[in-house]
Amino acid sequence: MPYSYTQISQYLTCPRRYRHRYLDGWREKDTRAAMLFGRAFESALAAFFRREDSAAVLFREWSACRGQDLQYSKGDTWDRMLQQGIQLLERFCQDGHVRIRQPQRNLQVKVTRSISPNNEFVAYIDAIGYLDGRRCLLEWKTTSSRYPEEPEGLLALDPQLVCYSWITGVAQVAQVVFVRKRLVEVQYLHTTITNEQRQEFGQLVEDTIRRIESAQFLPHSGIRFPQNPCSTCPYIGLCLGRRDLVDAALVRRPGAEDLGWLDELTY
Ligand code: SF4
Numbered sequence: 293m294p295y296s297y298t299q300i301s302q303y304l305t306c307p308r309r310y311r312h313r314y315l316d317g318w319r320e321k322d323t324r325a326a327m328l329f330g331r332a333f334e335s336a337l338a339a340f341f342r343r344e345d346s347a348a349v350l351f352r353e354w355s356a357c358r359g360q361d362l363q364y365s366k367g368d369t370w371d372r373m374l375q376q377g378i379q380l381l382e383r384f385c386q387d388g389h390v391r392i393r394q395p396q397r398n399l400q401v402k403v404t405r406s407i408s409p410n411n412e413f414v415a416y417i418d419a420i421g422y423l424d425g426r427r428c429l430l431e432w433k434t435t436s437s438r439y440p441e442e443p444e445g446l447l448a449l450d451p452q453l454v455c456y457s458w459i460t461g462v463a464q465v466a467q468v469v470f471v472r473k474r475l476v477e478v479q480y481l482h483t484t485i486t487n488e489q490r491q492e493f494g495q496l497v498e499d500t501i502r503r504i505e506s507a508q509f510l511p512h513s514g515i516r517f518p519q520n521p522c523s524t525c526p527y528i529g530l531c532l533g534r535r536d537l538v539d540a541a542l543v544r545r546p547g548a549e550d551l552g553w554l555d556e557l558t559y
Contacts, residue, residue: 294414295407297455300500305521308511310504312527317545318538320526325362329354329373330434333470334418336381337432341395341419350377366436368472376472380434389480390430390468392421405459411501415459423482428464429456439469439479447483451493457485458493 303310312318322328332353340346354374362370384390392398401417419430431453433439440446447453453465463486469479511531514521522528529537 293411295411295501296414297452300497301451303500303504306512307509308531309525309527311509312530318527318530318542319545320541321543323361323363325364325368325373328357328362333377333434334432338399340381340385341392341399346381347378350381373472376476379476380470380478383476383478387478389424390421392419403459407498407501413459413497415456417456417460423466423480426464428466428482429460429462431467433467433469434472435469436472438471438477439481441481447481448485454485454489454493458490
């Protein structure tokens, strides 16, 4: 059974959400413009490192989404996002902080780690390269607002970076954040993950998989101000029994209604 960071993170957010997604097969509809733009932008970045025309790749990939009924946020439009993407590529190129040797090998790097005889953990690292001359794991992010940088050291608590450090054993990690705002900005954030953090993450993975395989899917619901995870959860229609909300936000993978494999779990 392969596990990933997204699976562990979904379970820790709400076990019921994990069940909706991974056991019952409900997935969010791919209509969020920001998410699709992020994918198109990552393709353009890969083209940049392969010394291809990254702006042309961004235009091609983003154009593929143009006819779709996308959900834009905060006054975004297809044209505005394209323009911001091209400006971000230019800024990134001018900055020259990041270097990737052998991009065919060091972009979207698949790493696996055995958890037990039956389970393995799989991660795709965005890139392994150099930030200002320092070798590190790199993660790309596209966002419409800056990532916080205070208090100092905050980035070391990012669970996805801790996960990537745990699975590779590499302590140096970085996020390159492409901020789509009126004046675009690229943030270069670097941190070091300690050995203790890696060990704790390994324990967290083992503990979470144990709970998943014991079929513990009680909801961690949350509707108390100011943290309302249920109100932004795409699966809220399922939890409320509201067909209209389900139809608006989710699709179900064919065949997912067959939950027979659950019976094969050994406790
Ligand atoms: S709506 Fe709330 S209880 Fe239901 S899956 Fe989402 S977070 Fe969990």
